[in-house]
Amino acid sequence: MSHHESNIREPLLLGKKTYHQITEDVARPVEGKANNYWWLMLTFAIIAWIWGIWCMAYCVGRGIGTWGLNRTIFWGWDITNFVWWIGIGHAGTLISAVLCLFRQRWRLTINRSAEAMTIFAVMCAAIFPVLHMGRPWLAYFVFPLPNQFGSLWVNFNSPLLWDVFAISTYFTVSLVFWYLGLIPDFAMIRDRAIDKGRKLFYTLLSFGWSGRAKDWQRYEEVSLVLAGIATPLVFSVHSIVSSDFATGVVRGWHSTIYPPYFVAGAIFSGMAMVLTLVIIGRKVLNLEEYITIQHVDTMNRVMLTMGAVVGIAYFVEFFMAWYSGDPNESFIYLSWNNAKGVYGWAFWSLIICNILLPQILWVKKYRRNLYITFILSIVINIGMWFERFCIIVTDLYRDYIPSDWTYYRPTFVEVGTYVGTLGMFFTFFLIFARWFPFIAQAELKTTLKATGDLYHNPPRRLTHNEEALVPQNS
Amino acid sequence: MATYIHALYNDDDRLIDGAKKVREQGFSIKEVFSPFPVHGIDKVMGLKRTRISICCFIYGCTGFSLAFWMIWYMLIKDWPIDIGGKPNFTWYHNIPSWIPVLFEATIFCSAHGMALTLLFRSWLFPGVTPKNPDPRTTDDHFLMVLPAHSEEDELKLIATANATGAVEVKKVHL
Numbered sequence: 001m002s003h004h005e006s007n008i009r010e011p012l013l014l015g016k017k018t019y020h021q022i023t024e025d026v027a028r029p030v031e032g033k034a035n036n037y038w039w040l041m042l043t044f045a046i047i048a049w050i051w052g053i054w055c056m057a058y059c060v061g062r063g064i065g066t067w068g069l070n071r072t073i074f075w076g077w078d079i080t081n082f083v084w085w086i087g088i089g090h091a092g093t094l095i096s097a098v099l100c101l102f103r104q105r106w107r108l109t110i111n112r113s114a115e116a117m118t119i120f121a122v123m124c125a126a127i128f129p130v131l132h133m134g135r136p137w138l139a140y141f142v143f144p145l146p147n148q149f150g151s152l153w154v155n156f157n158s159p160l161l162w163d164v165f166a167i168s169t170y171f172t173v174s175l176v177f178w179y180l181g182l183i184p185d186f187a188m189i190r191d192r193a194i195d196k197g198r199k200l201f202y203t204l205l206s207f208g209w210s211g212r213a214k215d216w217q218r219y220e221e222v223s224l225v226l227a228g229i230a231t232p233l234v235f236s237v238h239s240i241v242s243s244d245f246a247t248g249v250v251r252g253w254h255s256t257i258y259p260p261y262f263v264a265g266a267i268f269s270g271m272a273m274v275l276t277l278v279i280i281g282r283k284v285l286n287l288e289e290y291i292t293i294q295h296v297d298t299m300n301r302v303m304l305t306m307g308a309v310v311g312i313a314y315f316v317e318f319f320m321a322w323y324s325g326d327p328n329e330s331f332i333y334l335s336w337n338n339a340k341g342v343y344g345w346a347f348w349s350l351i352i353c354n355i356l357l358p359q360i361l362w363v364k365k366y367r368r369n370l371y372i373t374f375i376l377s378i379v380i381n382i383g384m385w386f387e388r389f390c391i392i393v394t395d396l397y398r399d400y401i402p403s404d405w406t407y408y409r410p411t412f413v414e415v416g417t418y419v420g421t422l423g424m425f426f427t428f429f430l431i432f433a434r435w436f437p438f439i440a441q442a443e444l445k446t447t448l449k450a451t452g453d454l455y456h457n458p459p460r461r462l463t464h465n466e467e468a469l470v471p472q473n474s
Numbered sequence: 475m476a477t478y479i480h481a482l483y484n485d486d487d488r489l490i491d492g493a494k495k496v497r498e499q500g501f502s503i504k505e506v507f508s509p510f511p512v513h514g515i516d517k518v519m520g521l522k523r524t525r526i527s528i529c530c531f532i533y534g535c536t537g538f539s540l541a542f543w544m545i546w547y548m549l550i551k552d553w554p555i556d557i558g559g560k561p562n563f564t565w566y567h568n569i570p571s572w573i574p575v576l577f578e579a580t581i582f583c584s585a586h587g588m589a590l591t592l593l594f595r596s597w598l599f600p601g602v603t604p605k606n607p608d609p610r611t612t613d614d615h616f617l618m619v620l621p622a623h624s625e626e627d628e629l630k631l632i633a634t635a636n637a638t639g640a641v642e643v644k645k646v647h648l
Contacts, residue, residue: 023509023613153555156548156568156572156575157562157571157572159574165574165575169578176585187612188613191609205600207600207602209598210605210606210612211507211509212605213515213519214516214521214524217524218524218595221526222526222589222592225530226585226588226589229581229584233581236577445510
């Protein structure tokens with residue numbers, strides 16, 4: 001068994017962890033009592049969620065006339081939020097699947113929470129297109145079912161239908177991937193549980209996992225193959241979401257760069273959301289030795305790279321709009337006319353949040369500063385929200401006939417629905433952080449000897465107490 | 475009544491070492507319980523390679539074929555819709571726009587099929603009683619179950635386990 005790790009790498013697990021110590025640290029939040037911050041955050045999240053449910057109910061009862069959509073701007077906050085949430089979900093799969101294939105060991109302390117984020121974000125995302133249908137009780141019409149109005153089937157040539165398949169596959173496959181990872185960790189909590197209720201709960205959740213060698217062999221193979229098929233899946237999902245726009249004959253949307261550009265943007269915003277969550281999570285759950293500054297630095301580098309890809313895509317869009325010489329093209333979301341127009345505030349928010357501010361990540365000192373990273377991660381998510389807002393609204397508000405030119409403002413229903421999904425997301429995430437093992441401890445233990453501070457190579461001179469912790473012939 | 479020696483280790487490298495020594499002496503290893511996948515233990519135990527990824531491929535092919543048949547039936551055979559003056563009478567003209575759904579269906583069937591196969595083959599369901607004899611094997615201990623057919627075997631196995639650094643060696647009658 002190889003525990004080799006390059007000598008120049010910093011240890012990823014600080015604090016001289018042993019296998020047992022990892023168990024203790026991961027089980028502590030599950031076994032202990034929640035602190036007041038947790039209750040406070042949960043209260044806020046639930047209030048926001050309830051407000052959102054009320055707005056959704058109002059929208060369903062009164063129809064989507066309660067939204068600020070109008071002629072030419074037929075997609076507004078709803079689809080903006082849909083794309084934003086789906087994009088956030090992508091970093092979870094990136095971390096758990098793509099980085100698994102690349103054998104990146106730093107992913108192991110953040111993949112569980114990132115995957116949870118994916119699942120909750122996709123749930124939030126799905127709300128918006130369903131509401132936008134106007135009659136959400138007929139949402140099952142999107143599935144290929146025969147119906148009583150004649151043999152009318154769904155249209156497989158439509159990107160909106162591709163979305164249905166892509167997102168349902170993405171959601172269910174992510175859920176399975178996440179849950180399979182959780183099974184051995186639930187078993188760990190089950191075997192430690194003292195009170196009967198918890199024992200029963202985690203026995204049910206752990207599916208009777210006992211860690212047999214054959215089970216582990218199958219399990220590892222399944223994890224690897226799932227990572228292999230989740231990787232093209234994650235790229236396909238946002239490519240298909242971008243096709244909702246790119247196949248439409250609307251200037252600004254009808255752009256071949258969209259699929260790679262959307263995928264890069266998704267990973268950019270998703271990484272930012274992961275950072276927001278784990279910077280809070282590591283503090284609240286006392287996991288600073290697991291999610292270290294080194295992890296934050298690495299994630300910041302991924303974010304910086306993706307930000308650069310997105311920046312180039314913006315530049316290409318801007319350049320092509322100008323270079324085409326077409327007066328219609330000169331009004332797309334990335335153009336001077338938009339920068340100077342009534343939606344200039346949205347345009348400049350996008351540029352400042354997504355292009356200018358992330359450049360500070362070139363400086364190592366800032367990449368390793370938690371406060372700056374935390375603030376920047378929120379800024380980037382705001383910027384990525386504005387990107388989708390600009391793509392949707394500012395490509396629609398200047399239609400071909402000047403008499404159709406208009407402006408769009410969301411109503412309280414749209415804002416409330418968005419706030420509600422944020423509430424739902426954080427409610428689920430807080431419950432997850434409390435009852436589910438926050439770190440994939442079984443997988444993490446496989447790399448302890450390679451990345452742990454205690455075993456790190458070249459060995460530091462261990463103190464007397466530390467020497468007692470190291471098993472003798474390892 | 476069969477007799478088993480339960481050798482409990484607290485380190486994965488020592489477990490591998492112990493397992494190798496046991497196998498070298500010609501004994502078999504019935505089972506190993508570990509808190510995380512110990513790489514290489516399956517080879518030492520003589521387990522065959524899992525064929526679950528072959529299953530995955532078959533499920534993927536099934537998903538692809540089913541999706542192809544479904545789309546063809548709905549869009550070409552049963553009710554060709556005339557969309558923007560472009561009727562769907564021929565499957566080969568329509569295939570490019572089917573690729574996303576075909577791809578997603580392939581992924582869907584292969585991923586779920588494989589996960590269900592794992593659950594069935596390893597018999598993992600809510601309500602199943604866990605079989606690990608010692609609760610510490612999901613924390614930081616590694617347990618090797620060694621069948622012993624005679625008293626001589628028992629002594630040899632116990633000696634090997636102790637020599638390779640087992641922290642606890644127990645004789646169990648089942």
